[in-house]
Amino acid sequence: MKTGLRSFHTLDKDLRRITHAESAQRYAFRPVWWLGLAVLALVLGVFLSVGMSGENAAMVGLGAGLVVAGWLGLAIGSNDVANSLGPAVGAGAIGLLPGLILVACAEIGGASLAGGAVTDRLASGLFDFAGLTAGPEAPIVMLSALIGAAVWITTATGIGLPVSTSHSMVGGIAGAGVAAFGMHAVHWPTLALIASTWVVAPLVAGGIAGLVLIYLRQRVVDAKDREAAARLHIPVVGALMFGLFSAYVALLVQERFGGRLVLPAGAAATVLGYLVMRRVLATQLIGSGNKASVKRIFRPALLVAVTMMGFAHGANDVGNIAGPLTVILTGPAWGATATVPVLVLTMAGVAIALGTVLFGRRLVVMVGSGITRLNAGRAFCVSLATALVVLVSSSLGLPVSTTHVAIGGIFGVGFAREWMDRNKNKRRSPLPVEETRRRLLIRRSHVATITTAWVVTVPLTALLGAGLCLAFLAFSV
Template sequence: MAEPQPGRRGGQFRVLDKDLGRITHAEAAQLHAMRPVWRLGLMVLAFVALILLAVGLSGAGAAYVWLGAGLVVAAWLGLAIGSNDVANSLGPAVGAGAIGLVPGLILVALAEIAGAVLAGGAVAQRLAGGIVDPAVLEASGTGALVMLAALTGAACWITLATGIGLPVSTSHSIVGGIAGAGTAAYGFAGVDWGAIGRIALTWVAAPVLAGLLAGALVMLLRHKVLEAPDRARAARLWLPGMVALMCGLFTIYLMRLLGLGLDRGGLGLALAVLAGGIGWITTFGRITAEIARDGKSAAKTLLRPALLVSVLIMGFAHGANDVGNVAGPLSVILGGARTGGYGLVPGAVLLAAGMTIALGTMLFGARLVSMVGSGITRLNAGRAFCVTLATAIVVIGASGTGVPVSTTHVAVGGVFGVGFAREWQDRRRREAARPGLPEEEQSRRRLIRRSHVATILAAWAVTLPVTALLGGAASWLTLLLSGA
């Protein structure tokens, strides 16, 4: 085999760039698929502006008008969240042929509702009362107006960014909007900047953790299954165990949410073992059937059952974390004092917000998955599985601690981790077999790749200050027009 020339890229150097290119194409397709939601957002913002103007001129029935405006903006954000991130959950499985598009959308929508109701409370409460002091919201009597301003500021930025072709995070936008609106209304002392700092630190740590986990998973999968002399035998040995472990750990997590821990007479442990056993048996049977049907042991065929499990976990994680972006501010607008206190989010609000996100998935998700899913997964189902699973684990962990994170950004971190892990494996294999490229050429290529990190981080960093400014401006205008 000819040595790769310094001026050309060998196959071992293209992995990360190709995966990052898919993310870029996915974002472009995502923006195109979001056009109907973008047009709806423009109409929502125009409607809210008319409401603000009407209340400012008449002053009659202001409380009910604020409530109506808040519901409209929150509903649009829920639809945008559901349509925007569905490809992260469903794209790999559809691309690998593990599930059809319509059944997959239904499955993800149900998983999102379950995640919102069972595990969405922590993030929602953090956004409702962990950024602006709940006592300040209650004492001022303007908490509903401030949260309406925060939602409006976030909606303005998401609509504007989508219109100009810039993918942004809903989670980052909501946090920035609340911080800016709270500062404009109550001053810097009214906002818990320590909480903002901890959330921002998690935004950096979560993609890194996902990258480490995804990299470890892809090395394990590649070493034990994909590069095994007998792929079919290795798949039947390792993949059912991986799926069983996923199902068992996820069941333990659910049992803790429901108050049925491992100390409750062994019920939680028994259910975890049962779920793991079902996952093992189902995966083993499906892998055997796939091999018998296709007569081969391609990675895409072997990983279909595992990808299907990851769809459920990823949908649950998305609902658990992103429902807070809607439910947190909305609970304050609906009147936290009458539902148990500011900062406490009723289950009915979580359910309504989760159903809105699920509706966005059903109405607008099909177009995005069709455009993005197959392209991301078609070339390598193994990498898609590792990224999806790592993303779900990290997002669920963040949801359990009440930290809003961006599902897409965590997934990008997983892509980096997989790319770097494969690059490291290829470099070790190449150095063991023959001399590699000159050191200066290897350094140049690494710098080109690492420059993607700086570009992506810069794009993410813009969202928080911009939405804070927009939220602050909306808060000032809202309070001015209401006479508060």
């Protein structure tokens, strides 16, 4: 019975590690949390002073928006870095400081090159500001959404509820927009599309991660000659990843600056990636023989996955800052035909990168420790699936939660592992009823946590955004 129990423990072990990671996240986030409390107290004090003095709050609102957006960038960078870097550091694929720098640079690149779609969706996709350019409503809506999201993220972190910045910002914009413009101004189909993506994205990530795991386990991990199989398949997988990612980046550069870069960049990156991956893998496998560890096999591929995750995170989460900030900076002149300034995207990306470098160290160390890290092979599958789903979502202008997508990938990997184990040992004795019930409770608790965070976050941030918007509009009269 002991063997049967061990064969079905992988998913629950990984989910427990996610629970430990969330606890570590709350502990490591304390410096940023205290900074957020100070920022919100300062902003509140300034607005109260302006309201009592009767001065014009336009410039104060601009300054407050910049300050709150900067803090949100630091919070995003420090909070989500462990999703990509923790497993890689734990597996020894990269050192802590080089990893932080790599992820920070990738986030700036993703924000600058690929962050425009999500930013534009949040800036003008939820409401039509084109017919409302005569007054100050649009900047006030975005300022209210920024502060409301910051208040909720700070509060939720303090009480231990893991929430998504993307969910918070969408709820804040929706609530503030309704308060300013009315229910009729909301683009309900866009809101429904975003909300459906929050459900579909983790499921898609789970399917991709599970399929990649099945392929790698059958072709590499369970091969008779593991070292030979790794030398054959891992460089090909890594080269395809690197080539497709490079082609995607080249497409973004081509759209901005012109030229024909996609095919040459993709082909060159694929060949270079194969040669480099093959050389690095050969170095990792020296002296391992047919007993090559999974950690050694997947170290090189994890580096590519870390870069893709950082880029994807910057591309998607930058919109939470740059979207509202764009409207605040451009003021009433913002309209449906306006374009997102590259400088705003880069500034927001730098804020996220600073959060990664300055405050991400503690969390990565804790998540990369023996208690919380995922197995290197499973971490690779989850990271790859998460990066692909987030990149596609970013290109479509859909804000998603990186953490929720990653947890969907973990579910997919766990279920795929158990499916393979059941097919491999069909005569295994069934699990006891108590053990089956315990596993269901563990898995349902994680689904319930994600669902609760989603269901609670959107209405609460909508109420906060609406209340703040009404207050600011009253001050501006």
